[in-house]
Amino acid sequence: MTSREERRLALFPDNWNLLVLEKKEAARDQARHPLHELPREEELRSLGIVSPDSALEFPSGSSLRGRASFVDRQYLAPLVDRPLRTSEGDRFLLISRRNAPDTMDPEECTVANRVFHLAYWDRASRFCGTCAAPMEMISGEMAKQCSACGATSYPRISPAVIVAVVRQGKLLLAHSRRHSGKMYSVLAGFVEAGETLEQAAAREVQEECGITIKNVRYLASQPWPFPTALMAAFTADYAGGEIALQDEEIVSADWFAPGELPREIPDAYSIARRLIERFVSDHGTPQDLQRLLSR
Numbered sequence: 001m002t003s004r005e006e007r008r009l010a011l012f013p014d015n016w017n018l019l020v021l022e023k024k025e026a027a028r029d030q031a032r033h034p035l036h037e038l039p040r041e042e043e044l045r046s047l048g049i050v051s052p053d054s055a056l057e058f059p060s061g062s063s064l065r066g067r068a069s070f071v072d073r074q075y076l077a078p079l080v081d082r083p084l085r086t087s088e089g090d091r092f093l094l095i096s097r098r099n100a101p102d103t104m105d106p107e108e109c110t111v112a113n114r115v116f117h118l119a120y121w122d123r124a125s126r127f128c129g130t131c132a133a134p135m136e137m138i139s140g141e142m143a144k145q146c147s148a149c150g151a152t153s154y155p156r157i158s159p160a161v162i163v164a165v166v167r168q169g170k171l172l173l174a175h176s177r178r179h180s181g182k183m184y185s186v187l188a189g190f191v192e193a194g195e196t197l198e199q200a201a202a203r204e205v206q207e208e209c210g211i212t213i214k215n216v217r218y219l220a221s222q223p224w225p226f227p228t229a230l231m232a233a234f235t236a237d238y239a240g241g242e243i244a245l246q247d248e249e250i251v252s253a254d255w256f257a258p259g260e261l262p263r264e265i266p267d268a269y270s271i272a273r274r275l276i277e278r279f280v281s282d283h284g285t286p287q288d289l290q291r292l293l294s295r
């Protein structure tokens with residue numbers, strides 16, 4: 001990974017999307033705000049990164065503002081994580097948005113997530129879902145209105161739950177087909193229509209592993225706009241059942257002691273990792289926690 005100092009500019013590809021961030025005001029400290037200067041639009045085009053008329057801008061209400069452009073990922077894939085240079089000699093780097101927290105500060109990450117989510121919604125709500133007429137932005141509000149029937153559209157947020165289940169000092173972790181390599185994580189899934197968050201947590205654990213849970217307690221939340229989720233994290237106690245993989249999503253699952261966690265677990269910035277750290281903090285030794293935090 002290129003260090004912050006070497007990287008003056010950064011763009012964030014995600015599948016077929018490209019997100020560009022830039023500062024609203026002149027940076028006082030270039031080293032702390034390496035996203036200040038960006039390649040000009042024409043330069044991005046000459047590199048094959050941005051197509052004309054694809055750029056969208058959103059105010060973010062912070063000192064940063066975002067600009068999102070949409071491109072096909074086939075143009076981005078060969079460029080990711082390789083230092084690039086514009087015709088004026090400015091260096092920049094395309095990084096995966098999932099890895100952004102490694103190189104961006106929390107405010108930049110928040111803006112990146114917000115801009116991505118809004119850009120996704122903007123693209124997905126060009127026409128009215130009721131009458132199919134074009135939608136138009138409402139001024140002063142992040143919403144759109146149908147030019148014909150007046151129906152409104154707000155950015156869609158999809159609630160999801162993620163839950164850490166503990167049985168006699170061991171944590172339930174599963175390897176899902178969604179995850180690459182041998183990664184194990186706590187169980188997660190989208191909330192269904194008519195469910196409470198707690199009911200969704202209980203259903204997901206039951207469906208995926210055949211385990212029933214009790215004492216479901218809310219811990220924290222995290223926006224996860226890949227593309228539109230909001231994760232609500234819970235802890236829970238084992239109530240009954242034995243592990244039985246009932247869902248084709250899960251390849252394997254087991255109970256893990258704090259000192260015997262799988263080698264591959266979610267990255268540090270994810271709420272899944274926070275749940276795992278919380279478990280080790282509550283049920284492990286100080287050495288177990290230290291080992292985990294130094295990974």
Ligand SMILES: [Zn+2]
Pocket residue numbers: 128129130131132133146147148149150151
């Ligand atoms: Zn309409």
